[in-house]
Amino acid sequence: MTIAIVGAGLGGLALARVLHVHGLESVVYEREASRDARGQGGMLDIHSGQRALREAGLMDGFHAIARGAGQDMRLLEPDGTLLLQEDTPDDAPLLRPEVDRADLRDLLLDSLPDGTVRWGHAVTSAGDGSLHFADGGSAPYGLLVGADGANSRVRPLLTDARPTHTGHDVVELCISDIDRRHPELAAMVGRGTYWVMGDGLSLAAQRNGDGRVRVGVSFYNTREDWFATSGIPWDDAAAARKRLIELLPGWDARFVALIAASDDTVVSRSITTLPAGLTWPSAPDVTLVGDAAHLMPPVGEGANMALLDGALLGLALAAHPLDFPAAVREYEREMFERTSAAARMSGRMQEMLSSPGAAEKLLAFFQPG
Template sequence: MSKSIAIVGGGPGGLTLARVLRLHGVDAVVYEREPSRAARGQGGMLDLHVDSGQRALREAGLEAEFHAIARREGQDMRLLDHTGALLLQEDTPDDAPLARPEVDRADLRDVLLDSLPEDAVVWGRAFRNATPRPEGGHTLHFADGSTAVCDLLVGADGANSRVRPLVTDARPFHYGVNYVEMAIPDIDRAHPELATVVGRGTYWVMGPGQSLSAQRNGDGRVRLYLGFHTPADWFATCGVPFDDPARARPALAELFAGWAPDVTALIRACDDTVIQRPLTMLPVGLTWPATPGVTLIGDAAHLMPPVGEGVNMAMLDALELALALAADPGDPAAAVARHEKEMFERTAPVAEMCLRITEMMTAPDGAQAMLRFFTGR
C-alpha cells in the first residue's frame, strides 16, 4: 500500500495498529501529544482477554513479550459488601490459564513501543484538527504549529477525541458515576496489614451509592478507585478539597463512615495521588456514514463504561483494521468501510453489556447484584 497512514494517539490501540500494519509491510506514523514515552505515568492495570487483547498481541508477534509482563495472580478477586462481609473470593491457581491476566499499562505500552522503529512515533504532536486536501486525504494541524499530510487518518485518541468530529457530531455524556483515583505506594512494606486485606488482585467493596476497588499493581503499588453514583457536577459541589490531598483524604474517608474499617484505613493510607475522574460514554450502537480518508478505533469510536472491555476492544479494532487494510491494498476506502461495519456490529453488544453491568453496580443492592452476575445465579 503506497498511501500514507497517520494514527493520532499512542495508546494501546494506536500502537497495536502501527505494529500490525508494519508486520504486513504497511508504514504508518503515530502522532502522540506527550513529549516522550517517559513524560508521565500510564495509570493502573488492564486485564487482557484471550479473544481480543491477547489475540491482538499474538497476531502482532508479541505473545512472548505479553507472557513476560502478564500477572496471573492479578486475576484474584474479593467481593465484599460495605459491612465487610465477604461475598465472593476467587484465588487463581499457579497453573491456571491466562484467561484475563492483569498487565501494567506502562509495561504494555513499552512492549508495543519497543516493537516499533523509533521514527514510527512522533512525540510532542498534540493534534488540533484536520482539513481535507483537494487531491484526497487530510492535512493535520498540531498545537505547536506543525502540519503533516496523510491519505488515511485514524483517530485512536480516546474519549475526548479531536478526530471524532470529522465523522460524527456525537459527544460523550456523563452517566451518573464519578471516580476518585488514589494510590498506596509500596503497600507490602508500608502497610503489610492492608496488603493482606487487598490480596494479590482486586479487592472490591460495594455499598449504597458508593464503591471502593483496590487493585494491586506490578510495582507494589495499590491503586484505589472510589466510586460515587452522583451527577456530573459532584466534584464541584461535594465539599471535598481535591486540591489539598492532606485534607482530601480524611474528607473522602468520612464519606465512607459506617463502612467496614478496612475501607477507611485504605483511603487514609494513600499518598498525594488524588485524581478526579468523571465517567462518560458514547451512545451505545453509535455509527457514522463512511467518511473518505478518516476512521476511528477504541474509545474514540465506542467509549464504554470501564468494566474491563475498553482496551480489549481498542486492540481488537486495531488488529482487524490493519488486517483489512493489508488484505485490500488497492482500495483502502473499501477496506475501512468493511471494517467499520464489522466494528459497529461487534462492539454494540459489548457496550450494552458494559452499561448493564454499570447499572447493576449502581443499583441499591449492587453488591448482591454483582454476586449474582459473577456466580451466574
C-alpha cells in the same frame, strides 16, 4: 498514501504494529513529549484483546508481563462481610490476566521501528488530507485514523456525537510500596482486586505489578457538578482523605484504612461515554479506533476493544493495501457490531453497580445459578 494515526494509546499502537508486521508503514502522532511524560494508569484485564497481540506477534512478550495472580478477586460488603473470594491457581491458564497498562504500552512501542511515533505533535485540526499541529506544523495523510481517546480531535470529521456524563464519579488514590509500608493492608487486598460494594458507592483496591495498590472510590448517580459540591478539598491531600472517609459512614475500619494510608496524589475522574451502538457513514480517508469510536463504561472491555480495533483495521488494510476505502468499510462493519455489543453489556454492568442491592447482584453475576 500515508497512514496517519493520531494517538499513541493501545489502539493506535496495535494498528501501527500489525501494519508493520504486514510490511505497511504508518506514522503515529502523539501530543505527549515522550513515552514517560505522564502516568499510564493501572492494571488492565486483557481477554479478547489477546487476539490482537497474537496478530501483532507479541504473545511471548505479553506472557512475560501478564500477571495470572491478578485474576484473584475478593468481594465484600461495607460492614466487612465477605461475599466472594476467588484465588487463582498458579498453573491456571491466562484467560483474563492483569497487566500494567504502562508495560503493555511499552511492549507495543518497543515493537515499532524508530521514528514511527512522532512525540510532541498535538493535533489541533484535521481534514482535506492534512493534519495541523499546535506548533504550527502540518502533515499530509492518505488515511487518517483517530486513536486519540474520549476527546478525539478526529471524531468530528465523522460524527457530531460527544461523550456525556454517566452519573459515575471516581476519586483515585494510590498506596505505593504497600508490602513494606503497610503489610497488613497488602495482605488484606491480596494479589488481585479487592472490591467493597455498597449502595450508590464502592471502593476498589487493585494490586499493580510495581508494588502499588491503586484505590478507586466510586460514587454513583451523581450530577455533573458532583466534584465541585462534594466538599472534597482537592488542593489538600490530607483533608481530601478525611472528607472521603466522612463520605463512607459506617464502613468497616479496614476499608477506610486504605484511604488513610494512601499517598498525597488525589485524582478526580468523571466517567463519560459515547452512545452505545454509535455508527457513522463510512468516509474513504478517515476512521476511528478505541475510545474515539466507542467510549464505554470502564468495566473491562474498553482496552480489549481498542486492541482489537487496531489489529483488525491493520489486517483489513493489509488485505486491501491499494484500496483504503474498502479496508475502512470492511473494518467498520465488523467494529460497529462487535463494539456495540460490548458497549451495551458494559452499560448493563454500570446500571447494576449503581442500583440498590448492587453487592448481591454482582455476586450473582460472578456466581450464576
